[in-house]
Amino acid sequence: MKSHIVPRNAFSLIELLVVIVIVAILAALLFPTLARAKAKAHSAACLNNQKQIGLSFIVWAGDHGDQFPSTVDAEEGGSKGKLTTWQHFLTISNELVTPKILHCPTDKARQVAGDFSDAAWGLQTMTNAALSYAVGTAPRSATPRMHLACDRNVLGRDGQGCGPSDIYGVITQLRVTDDPHWDGSMHFNVGNMVLADGSAHQFTRATLVRQMINPDGDPNCSLKPN
Numbered sequence: 001m002k003s004h005i006v007p008r009n010a011f012s013l014i015e016l017l018v019v020i021v022i023v024a025i026l027a028a029l030l031f032p033t034l035a036r037a038k039a040k041a042h043s044a045a046c047l048n049n050q051k052q053i054g055l056s057f058i059v060w061a062g063d064h065g066d067q068f069p070s071t072v073d074a075e076e077g078g079s080k081g082k083l084t085t086w087q088h089f090l091t092i093s094n095e096l097v098t099p100k101i102l103h104c105p106t107d108k109a110r111q112v113a114g115d116f117s118d119a120a121w122g123l124q125t126m127t128n129a130a131l132s133y134a135v136g137t138a139p140r141s142a143t144p145r146m147h148l149a150c151d152r153n154v155l156g157r158d159g160q161g162c163g164p165s166d167i168y169g170v171i172t173q174l175r176v177t178d179d180p181h182w183d184g185s186m187h188f189n190v191g192n193m194v195l196a197d198g199s200a201h202q203f204t205r206a207t208l209v210r211q212m213i214n215p216d217g218d219p220n221c222s223l224k225p226n
Contacts, residue, residue, distance in 0.1 A: 047201075070167075078091060086131055089131065110132050134151070140196065153183045160221060
């Protein structure tokens, strides 16, 4: 009695190569879309971080005569005259709760601090290396369009001073005449900024320039975590 042998179906080498090529083409088509979606999500997370930072500053100001830390003397709990950015954010540590929101997920050059302590993973040890954001050094509650914080890659006129915060020689000035803009190290052609009214915005180069035409007065300046 003869046995009936059922032939097995199998891919030929050519068919396998065709499938691999098709998969490679689909991956190449999808990768830019996925990369853009990821970048957009990171940018949204960064903007949300700055909203939380702005709220923390506003809560702190509510307990200090509507003044922000950079214009309040250290003896009164503020950070006036402090020359490093992390010290200004440390001042509002109770309001921030965690220093993790001081890091933007697109910022590969900076690390994430685990807490505000002087432990190896703390902000007091990591200092500016754990910051993705610059701090505005002249805002007041009465000047809602001036900024409280922004992406650290903001560019303007460096080496300037800020009278309200008593900080000189390390400030980045952002007047319209200083051509304020962003470099490409964090977001693509845009940057984030939170204002003294608590609103957070994403600005292009052009809209940042328009924002710096500020009826609230000068100076528009930032202390960057260099």
